[in-house]
Amino acid sequence: MRKFLTPKRQTWLHRANPAAKLALMILLFLLTLFTHRLDFIFYQAILFTLLLFLFSGYETWKIALLILPFALIFASSAATMILFGKGEQVWWAWGLFRISEESFFRGIHIGLKAVAFAAEGLLFVLTTPSVALFYALMQQAKLPPKYAYSFMASVRLLPMVWEELLVRRNALLIRGVRRPQGLAGLVAQAKLYAVPLLSQSIRRAHRVAVAMEAKAFDGNRPRTYYYRTAYSRYDVLVLLLLVFVAAAAYTLALLYPPFHIADVRYH
Amino acid sequence: MRKEIAATEVQELRLKFPGEAEFVFKDLDFSVQRGEHVLLLGPSGCGKSTLLQVLSGIIPDLVEIPMRTSAQQLPTSWRFLFQDPDTQFCMPYVDEELAFALENLGVSESEMSARMEAVLAKVGLELPELHVPIDSLSQGMKQRLALASVLLGDPEVLLLDEPSALLDPQGRKQIWQAIAKVAEDRTLIIVEHRIEELTALGLVDRVVLFGPDGRVLGEGAPDEVFDTYRSELAEFGIWYPGVWEEYFASEEGRRLLEPARNVRSTNGPGTVELRNFRGFRQGRPVIEAPQVTVRPGDWIAVTGPNGAGKSSLLLSLIGLLPTEGIYMLQGGRMETGKLSSRARRRQLERTSREIGFVFQNPEFQFVADRVADEVAFSLREDGLGTEVVHERVQVYLKQFGLTGLEGRHPYQLSLGQKRRLSVAAAAVREQRLLLLDEPTFGQDAANTFAILQLCEELRRRGTAILMVTHEERIAEQVATQHWEVRDGRIISLRKTPRAADPLAEPFAEREQRGRPEAEAVMTK
Numbered sequence: 028m029r030k031f032l033t034p035k036r037q038t039w040l041h042r043a044n045p046a047a048k049l050a051l052m053i054l055l056f057l058l059t060l061f062t063h064r065l066d067f068i069f070y071q072a073i074l075f076t077l078l079l080f081l082f083s084g085y086e087t088w089k090i091a092l093l094i095l096p097f098a099l100i101f102a103s104s105a106a107t108m109i110l111f112g113k114g115e116q117v118w119w120a121w122g123l124f125r126i127s128e129e130s131f132f133r134g135i136h137i138g139l140k141a142v143a144f145a146a147e148g149l150l151f152v153l154t155t156p157s158v159a160l161f162y163a164l165m166q167q168a169k170l171p172p173k174y175a176y177s178f179m180a181s182v183r184l185l186p187m188v189w190e191e192l193l194v195r196r197n198a199l200l201i202r203g204v205r206r207p208q209g210l211a212g213l214v215a216q217a218k219l220y221a222v223p224l225l226s227q228s229i230r231r232a233h234r235v236a237v238a239m240e241a242k243a244f245d246g247n248r249p250r251t252y253y254y255r256t257a258y259s260r261y262d263v264l265v266l267l268l269l270v271f272v273a274a275a276a277y278t279l280a281l282l283y284p285p286f287h288i289a290d291v292r293y294h
Numbered sequence: 295m296r297k298e299i300a301a302t303e304v305q306e307l308r309l310k311f312p313g314e315a316e317f318v319f320k321d322l323d324f325s326v327q328r329g330e331h332v333l334l335l336g337p338s339g340c341g342k343s344t345l346l347q348v349l350s351g352i353i354p355d356l357v358e359i360p361m362r363t364s365a366q367q368l369p370t371s372w373r374f375l376f377q378d379p380d381t382q383f384c385m386p387y388v389d390e391e392l393a394f395a396l397e398n399l400g401v402s403e404s405e406m407s408a409r410m411e412a413v414l415a416k417v418g419l420e421l422p423e424l425h426v427p428i429d430s431l432s433q434g435m436k437q438r439l440a441l442a443s444v445l446l447g448d449p450e451v452l453l454l455d456e457p458s459a460l461l462d463p464q465g466r467k468q469i470w471q472a473i474a475k476v477a478e479d480r481t482l483i484i485v486e487h488r489i490e491e492l493t494a495l496g497l498v499d500r501v502v503l504f505g506p507d508g509r510v511l512g513e514g515a516p517d518e519v520f521d522t523y524r525s526e527l528a529e530f531g532i533w534y535p536g537v538w539e540e541y542f543a544s545e546e547g548r549r550l551l552e553p554a555r556n557v558r559s560t561n562g563p564g565t566v567e568l569r570n571f572r573g574f575r576q577g578r579p580v581i582e583a584p585q586v587t588v589r590p591g592d593w594i595a596v597t598g599p600n601g602a603g604k605s606s607l608l609l610s611l612i613g614l615l616p617t618e619g620i621y622m623l624q625g626g627r628m629e630t631g632k633l634s635s636r637a638r639r640r641q642l643e644r645t646s647r648e649i650g651f652v653f654q655n656p657e658f659q660f661v662a663d664r665v666a667d668e669v670a671f672s673l674r675e676d677g678l679g680t681e682v683v684h685e686r687v688q689v690y691l692k693q694f695g696l697t698g699l700e701g702r703h704p705y706q707l708s709l710g711q712k713r714r715l716s717v718a719a720a721a722v723r724e725q726r727l728l729l730l731d732e733p734t735f736g737q738d739a740a741n742t743f744a745i746l747q748l749c750e751e752l753r754r755r756g757t758a759i760l761m762v763t764h765e766e767r768i769a770e771q772v773a774t775q776h777w778e779v780r781d782g783r784i785i786s787l788r789k790t791p792r793a794a795d796p797l798a799e800p801f802a803e804r805e806q807r808g809r810p811e812a813e814a815v816m817t818k
Contacts (some may be wrong), residue, residue: 029427058340096631109555134300148799158390176384179386180385183428186429194653194655194658197654201612201642201651201659202671203646203672223658223660226657231380234376234381236356237352237381238376238382241356241373243395244398251400251402252397
């Protein structure tokens with residue numbers, strides 16, 4: 028897994044300060060959130076996905092694999108709005124289902140929005156190691172070290188929980204634990220997994236915490252940082268890149284609108 | 295009297311865990327001189343680890359437990375090495391973890407790499423580079439890394455809470471060697487059950503022996519204490535030097551060395567027969583058994599380095615890993631090769647009827663809320679009547695020393711009781727084969743011997759036992775056969791002196807008979 032998630036090459040996006048990148052990404056999220064022009068969101072989804080291929084530093088096949096779930100994200104978020112949304116130009120109705128022109132385009136809009144969000148988020152996650160992010164947040168955003176290190180410690184614990192989950196599943200299979208039918212069975216099953224996993228995790232987290240504090244992690248001294256992070260010209264480059272892509276999406280939406288819908292909201 | 299400077303001291307310590315009736319310590323006076331190396335011994339749960347935390351100030355500063363002293367002196371500088379190698383790190387990479395300790399001290403980042411390399415060399419941890427994932431290290435290496443990160447604080451007092459309890463013999467040796475190397479000029483306060491390696495190095499000046507009530511039974515130079523309190527040490531389950539010899543000289547211990555000829559029958563089908571058998575994980579072969587046979591009454595110890603494929607062998611036999619080759623269980627041919635998920639499930643139902651499985655961590659195999667229900671679980675699944683189940687459960691609880699604990703939650707048992715319960719619950723169906731994954735790991739001597747005795751009783755009744763272990767004594771003396779696994783392959787099968795009976799010659803005879811058969815299979 029670790030090998031799979033190691034980028035092939037380092038791009039501008041890797042070299043930018045993670046804290047600055049996080050701020051830019053949040054702005055980008057807001058832009059996407061408040062876009063109501065269907066044509067604009069259409070190009071955002073396409074261009075940010077394209078950016079993943081070009082600037083994440085991963086092999087094309089890995090990106091292709093990682094964006095497969097985008098189809099599911101699109102379908103699931105679009106379907107509800109298409110089938111149940113309000114609208115006057117009814118195309119088709121059957122019982123509770125009612126597809127109208129307005130609801131259809133709003134559904135498409137929401138689906139594309141979800142894809143744009145996913146692409147932006149993936150772009151950030153794939154180019155930012157968690158350790159680098161927390162170091163930058165401590166140094167540039169003045170995040171208290173106790174939160175930063177708690178997060179990093181818990182990231183380390185996650186694979187252990189996963190492994191224990193597999194062990195527990197094997198154990199239950201061997202003991203021949205059959206799941207009773209119905210809701211009660213589901214609750215019993217959840218308990219069978221939750222009790223051992225939680226008790227292990229709580230004990231482990233407690234031990235890690237004591238071990239960390241026993242290494243003079245008390246915040247009484249000024250900290251130094253193994254990884255120095257600072258703002259650099261790469262932050263500006265990434266800013267320009269993202270502004271350029273957003274502007275390109277808007278221009279394309281005005282020049283070549285595939286839908287001709289300036290505002291999908293229902294009034 | 296020579297006046298010495300105390301490195302750490304408590305007077306009239308009183309401590310009680312919230313909700314418990316008994317005091318852990320009642321008016322305990324304890325002090326350690328500067329530069330002294332002290333070993334604390336005592337039964338599990340007597341409060342040794344708690345005392346270590348009090349002496350360092352972890353209790354009550356970090357862990358809030360009500361306590362009182364009339365006078366206390368904390369060490370000027372201290373560090374703590376804990377038992378579990380997995381829960382002392384907060385960062386994913388070796389260099390980042392060491393950096394965490396240096397950052398806390400405010401060391402400038404230009405000095406960091408040099409300091410890291412120096413401290414890793416000191417604890418004997420040789421790595422190709424500093425930026426190595428901690429998960430890729432063995433448990434023994436992790437523990438030395440933990441020691442390294444502790445040493446970066448250059449502590450005057452080093453507190454060690456069973457640092458070798460969860461390591462294999464090699465890891466134990468290496469961690470104590472590393473500790474001995476850095477012990478000079480430092481005060482050491484050690485809690486440990488496994489003291490053979492540690493005493494062999496002559497690391498300890500003074501031994502303090504605690505009783506179950508948290509009072510000091512006696513103290514003095516190591517040899518003195520070992521001589522005077524021999525029976526207490528045995529009773530408390532301490533792995534003192536010579537504990538195996540003494541156990542083997544006892545009546546129960548002798549039973550474990552008697553020649554094992556009584557139940558083996560060379561005729562008839564073996565319990566397990568494997569020919570060109572392989573188990574796979576994610577499509578890659580992880581264990582290969584060219585040709586082995588397990589017969590009723592065999593006790594097979596499987597040894598090998600971590601990651602060699604010992605656990606994979608057990609999981610392949612129980613049917614949790616995809617396999618290929620020939621696998622005969624109790625004379626019946628098991629399906630191997632590509633299986634549908636239905637066939638897999640059917641297979642697993644069959645293997646779990648005929649094979650008992652004991653996991654390394656008992657807690658993961660518990661499925662019931664009461665000890666008695668835990669033992670009864672498989673019997674009820676088999677549809678046995680209430681009377682029969684009750685009777686059989688009582689017999690097993692008695693045999694495994696769990697009578698009187700029927701109503702407890704399995705999680706509320708002691709470490710040794712949990713282990714015994716997990717074996718009882720796995721063996722209660724009286725299967726012909728019992729697979730155990732490091733059942734004595736992390737157990738004290740008394741519990742280890744208890745488990746071995748229970749396995750021996752099962753073996754004498756004709757159960758075949760296949761046990762993954764790191765314990766040389768078990769592999770070489772108690773077991774009847776010793777299999778070594780290296781790089782995903784069983785590379786050697788040896789009989790131990792126990793099985794040196796000419797009538798019970800499992801290998802020589804089988805190899806003559808077996809070879810052409812195996813070739814025939816291979817040409818297919």
